[in-house]
Amino acid sequence: MRWWFAALALLLPMILSGCGSGQDAAVRDRAAAFQDAVATQDWAGACALLAPETRTELEAAAKLPCAEAIAEEKLPAPGRPDRVDVFGTMAEVRYQGETLFLTRFADEWLLHAAGCTPQRPKPYDCALHGG
Secondary structure (H helix, E strand, C coil), rough: CCCCHHHHHHHHHHHCCCCCHHHHHHHHHHHHHHHHHCCCCCCCHHCCCCHHHHHHHHHHHHHHHHHHHHCCCCCCCCCCCEEEEEEEEEEEEEEEEEEEEEEEEEEEEEEEEEEEEEECCCEEEEEEEEE
């Protein structure tokens, strides 16, 4: 399941830093909207921002509808935003203490993983993630 994050970590150094910088604001806004929904316990709003496979995996693992399942995840409160990296159809938003991964679908960015913290030797351990 975490192969995606390992592959991402290996590809990041090879991706040009200027690639997708015009998308930074859209990614940052989407990540902030998700963090705001979690902070205010707007679980339906948080679910609306999840990528389809993330939502499906969350509901299947918890055997609950998304809004109930995400409330049980106890996602961390975000710290100050540190960095946004956009590479093609994927993005990473780093906060102090947490990282979010987003994927672009058509014309919108959706959360692929949240509550991610670095775990050595593996790149990240995520509380919420898609397959």
